[in-house]
Amino acid sequence: MADLTGTKSEYLHERLARFTAQPVSYRYGTVSSVGDGVARVSGLPGRLYGELLEFGSGLFGMALDLEENGVGAVLFDSSDSVSVGDSVRGTGRVAEIPVGDELLGRVIDPIGRPLDGLPLDLDDSLPAERPAPAIIDRRPVDTPLETGILAIDSMIPIGRGQRELIIGDRQTGKTTIALDAIVNQKRTDVYCIYCAIGQKASTIAYVEETLRKAGAMEYSVIVAATASDSPATQYLAPYCACSVAEYFAEQGKDVLVVYDDLSKHAVAYRAMSLLLHHPPGREAYPGDVFYLHSRLLERSAALSPEKGGGSITALPIVETMGGDISAYIPTNVISITDGQIFLESELFHSGIRPAVNTGLSVSRVGRSAQYEAMRKVSGTLRIELSQYREMAVFTRFGSDVDEATHKLLRRGEVLTELLKQNKGAPRTLFDQVALLLAYKRGVFESLDTKQVRPAAEKLTAYLRETCADLADEVNSTGNLTDSADAALSAAIGRFQAEQL
Amino acid sequence: MRKAVIRAAANFPGDLKTALENGLRETFGSDLACEFVIDDSVIGGFVVDVDRTVYDWSVATQLKRLKKELHK
Numbered sequence: 001m002a003d004l005t006g007t008k009s010e011y012l013h014e015r016l017a018r019f020t021a022q023p024v025s026y027r028y029g030t031v032s033s034v035g036d037g038v039a040r041v042s043g044l045p046g047r048l049y050g051e052l053l054e055f056g057s058g059l060f061g062m063a064l065d066l067e068e069n070g071v072g073a074v075l076f077d078s079s080d081s082v083s084v085g086d087s088v089r090g091t092g093r094v095a096e097i098p099v100g101d102e103l104l105g106r107v108i109d110p111i112g113r114p115l116d117g118l119p120l121d122l123d124d125s126l127p128a129e130r131p132a133p134a135i136i137d138r139r140p141v142d143t144p145l146e147t148g149i150l151a152i153d154s155m156i157p158i159g160r161g162q163r164e165l166i167i168g169d170r171q172t173g174k175t176t177i178a179l180d181a182i183v184n185q186k187r188t189d190v191y192c193i194y195c196a197i198g199q200k201a202s203t204i205a206y207v208e209e210t211l212r213k214a215g216a217m218e219y220s221v222i223v224a225a226t227a228s229d230s231p232a233t234q235y236l237a238p239y240c241a242c243s244v245a246e247y248f249a250e251q252g253k254d255v256l257v258v259y260d261d262l263s264k265h266a267v268a269y270r271a272m273s274l275l276l277h278h279p280p281g282r283e284a285y286p287g288d289v290f291y292l293h294s295r296l297l298e299r300s301a302a303l304s305p306e307k308g309g310g311s312i313t314a315l316p317i318v319e320t321m322g323g324d325i326s327a328y329i330p331t332n333v334i335s336i337t338d339g340q341i342f343l344e345s346e347l348f349h350s351g352i353r354p355a356v357n358t359g360l361s362v363s364r365v366g367r368s369a370q371y372e373a374m375r376k377v378s379g380t381l382r383i384e385l386s387q388y389r390e391m392a393v394f395t396r397f398g399s400d401v402d403e404a405t406h407k408l409l410r411r412g413e414v415l416t417e418l419l420k421q422n423k424g425a426p427r428t429l430f431d432q433v434a435l436l437l438a439y440k441r442g443v444f445e446s447l448d449t450k451q452v453r454p455a456a457e458k459l460t461a462y463l464r465e466t467c468a469d470l471a472d473e474v475n476s477t478g479n480l481t482d483s484a485d486a487a488l489s490a491a492i493g494r495f496q497a498e499q500l
Numbered sequence: 501m502r503k504a505v506i507r508a509a510a511n512f513p514g515d516l517k518t519a520l521e522n523g524l525r526e527t528f529g530s531d532l533a534c535e536f537v538i539d540d541s542v543i544g545g546f547v548v549d550v551d552r553t554v555y556d557w558s559v560a561t562q563l564k565r566l567k568k569e570l571h572k
Contacts, residue, residue, distance in 0.1 A: 012570075019566055024556040043552045
């Protein structure tokens with residue numbers, strides 16, 4: 001029996017004294033029809049658009065059809081437990097997600113319920129739909145977000161506050177790029193949010209395990225709506241994930257959000273709209289499917305110093321069918337984002353991984369989102385690769401080529417090999433710069449194609465042993481001073497002489 | 501004819517019942533049929549349901565509010 005003396009008793013007395021009994025009054029509606037995840041409620045005037053409605057204990061729906069005599073709501077959970085005649089109450093709240101620092105390391109659903117089996121108790125919450133930062137509250141994107149992937153950081157650099165789309169067919173490495181980018185933030189102060197929309201639960205478990213093993217869960221949050229969740233839950237997921245990102249960004253943090261993927265998000269929204277009898281448009285998507293994504297992605301920005309100087313970088317993922325980037329949803333999202341990383345199946349299957357098509361990929365923020373050191377060594381890469389691609393067709397016919405063309409082809413082959421990277425193996429800025437400097441000096445040109453990658457690994461290992469201080473300097477300042485350049489070149493020269 | 505449903509844990513004694521009915525008719529209009537229902541879950545006090553609006557003066561709800569308040 002608890003001993004109710006002393007401070008506990010005082011505390012209770014004080015709380016009880018502060019409590020006043022007050023009558024509670026509320027309006028309710030009645031379910032007039034229910035099925036397919038949609039419930040029509042009669043009565044309940046004065047609802048907010050997107051308001052949460054309670055259908056009996058713990059069952060919620062979102063009011064999306066506001067009519068004169070009733071409300072159409074999409075249910076978050078199965079419609080089995082709702083019957084015609086049930087009472088429905090408004091909550092006065094629109095969809096919101098609990099937020100707090102305790103979210104780091106956790107896996108939650110869009111309504112904030114924990115999916116990792118541990119309790120979660122947060123005081124604050126933010127609405128899922130929030131206005132994007134005003135023009136005056138933004139600053140230009142000027143700080144790199146390093147993915148640790150050489151092909152991206154050198155030619156399609158991403159800045160903090162940018163939206164960069166990862167687009168490609170299924171199984172081309174889209175999620176891998178996003179996860180590698182998250183894992184690479186272990187070196188930085190960037191928080192990460194992985195939003196899974198319509199994925200298999202087994203895939204989400206794999207993502208969580210991958211991040212946990214790499215030590216990335218400490219600074220990450222996973223917001224997950226699986227394929228078996230209702231369309232309404234899948235629809236809300238990215239907005240809720242963005243609100244969590246905004247919670248951190250508004251405190252001055254830099255945040256990376258991955259939306260995996262927006263194609264499934266559009267499909268869930270289409271299902272909801274069709275069930276609510278909204279008129280279908282192109283490919284049966286509702287007319288506001290562009291706005292669905294534009295309002296989400298506009299919330300990613302680099303905030304002004306007055307607003308805390310934080311940022312939200314978005315890596316939305318879109319899946320294409322048969323490489324068709326001119327389909328409806330892909331073209332929509334391409335026109336919204338500040339560039340795309342285009343992954344191709346043929347490249348993937350021919351062993352080029354990451355399977356980045358450097359010709360069609362672009363970062364519209366570009367080189368202002370690169371560290372000085374990287375800028376110095378990566379200037380000509382795109383042109384060299386594009387010239388190589390044009391010329392490479394000749395090698396297929398085994399025709400003789402002149403000296404200059406032969407050199408171009410050789411260098412192209414070497415560069416292609418250097419750009420290949422294993423998954424889960426991000427490279428530091430120093431390693432990337434060193435490899436590109438070595439490439440520029442033609443260090444690998446005399447090697448057999450198959451030996452290029454092992455030689456590259458040997459070089460980075462050698463530099464790790466002999467140039468640790470130089471590496472620290474480059475990694476922390478982002479600059480390659482003339483003396484550092486000279487020192488690095490000398491070290492590369494020594495490596496070439498001794499080891500190759 | 502509008503209907504008011506009054507739920508309480510016990511039967512209303514005669515004079516209280518009349519007073520309540522009169523009060524409700526004053527607020528909602530004279531053409532009001534009052535139905536009294538026994539509901540233990542109310543514990544004490546009563547709940548009035550009229551025109552799809554609930555006016556809850558039950559002890560049960562106040563206890564829930566108190567619980568929420570103490571948990572903060």
